[in-house]
Amino acid sequence: MTSDRTTERLVWDLPLRLFHWLLFCSLSASWITAKIGYDVRQYHMWLGFWMIGLLTFRIVWGLVGPRYSRFASFFPRPRLFIDHVRESFRGGAKQSVGHNPAGGLMVFALLILIAAQAISGLFVDDDIFYAGPYASKASESFAGIMSTIHHNAINFILVLVAGHIAAVVYFSVLRKQGLIRAMLTGMKSADVVSAQEEISGSRIWLAITIVIVVATAMFSLSWV
Numbered sequence: 001m002t003s004d005r006t007t008e009r010l011v012w013d014l015p016l017r018l019f020h021w022l023l024f025c026s027l028s029a030s031w032i033t034a035k036i037g038y039d040v041r042q043y044h045m046w047l048g049f050w051m052i053g054l055l056t057f058r059i060v061w062g063l064v065g066p067r068y069s070r071f072a073s074f075f076p077r078p079r080l081f082i083d084h085v086r087e088s089f090r091g092g093a094k095q096s097v098g099h100n101p102a103g104g105l106m107v108f109a110l111l112i113l114i115a116a117q118a119i120s121g122l123f124v125d126d127d128i129f130y131a132g133p134y135a136s137k138a139s140e141s142f143a144g145i146m147s148t149i150h151h152n153a154i155n156f157i158l159v160l161v162a163g164h165i166a167a168v169v170y171f172s173v174l175r176k177q178g179l180i181r182a183m184l185t186g187m188k189s190a191d192v193v194s195a196q197e198e199i200s201g202s203r204i205w206l207a208i209t210i211v212i213v214v215a216t217a218m219f220s221l222s223w224v
């Protein structure tokens with residue numbers, strides 16, 4: 001991609017951006033296939049395995065990826081969160097390079113809930129036609145708890161996703177911070193990102209290696 005490095009700087013690496021838009025498409029497809037019902041239940045389960053792989057990639061990337069993809073860079077800290085909310089209400093919150101303290105909290109909540117949704121799917125049992133691949137190996141009470149999680153976590157996810165989309169549209173359109181554009185191109189304005197804060201690259205080969213290891217592990221578990 002050609003860009004003017006004096007006016008824009010790289011913040012979101014390519015693997016992180018791909019992860020984000022794949023997560024958006026896969027979660028939407030998982031929800032749609034869940035709602036259509038029995039005819040497409042097998043597709044729903046395959047999508048679920050894919051999502052577990054996707055989330056596993058994100059966890060590893062959160063440990064070894066470039067600066068703003070790392071969990072350490074946006075780990076929720078109550079003090080920063082309170083300061084950020086206070087400054088936002090006063091209209092003076094500084095635009096963040098990576099996730100802001102409120103956004104970081106939302107990201108952790110979303111990732112944890114989606115992981116709970118996907119993992120509980122492995123043990124869910126509708127007692128009629130379809131059960132997750134590990135349901136028969138789990139005790140009845142454990143499968144019951146997992147079914148409760150699988151049928152309820154999705155409601156919290158939908159609320160958070162609605163809040164997430166409303167927030168990014170607000171900051172992008174009304175506050176003109178270009179967050180959505182940044183999640184597409186990876187670039188933010190040089191007014192916000194100093195030369196020292198820019199990431200040096202996307203670590204593509206590291207990402208490809210992680211994808212191969214995660215995909216091999218997923219297939220070797222031979223769930224289906």
Ligand code: HEM
Pocket residue numbers: 027030031034035044045046047048049051052114117118119120121122123124125126127130131132133147150151154
């Ligand atoms: C994040 C990914 C997932 C989402 C958003 C999701 C969502 C849902 C929802 C909303 C339902 C309830 C459908 C209804 O009756 O209204 C459902 C049912 C089901 N899901 Fe998932 N699911 C996901 C991952 C998985 C995985 C990984 C598996 C297993 C491999 C799985 C297996 C099942 C099964 C067997 C049912 C039917 C059980 C029942 O209705 O009690 N799901 N899913």
Ligand code: HEM
Pocket residue numbers: 016020023024025027028058069098099100103107110111161164165168169179180181183
């Ligand atoms: C199923 C729907 C969605 C889910 C589950 C989701 C989830 C996430 C997650 C987990 C992140 C953090 C990325 C990371 O560090 O891993 C994120 C960031 C972001 N998402 Fe989404 N997203 C969804 C839909 C959307 C849509 C439709 C848009 C655009 C309209 C969008 C725009 C953004 C932006 C701009 C960021 C970066 C926020 C920031 O600057 O801190 N997302 N999203």
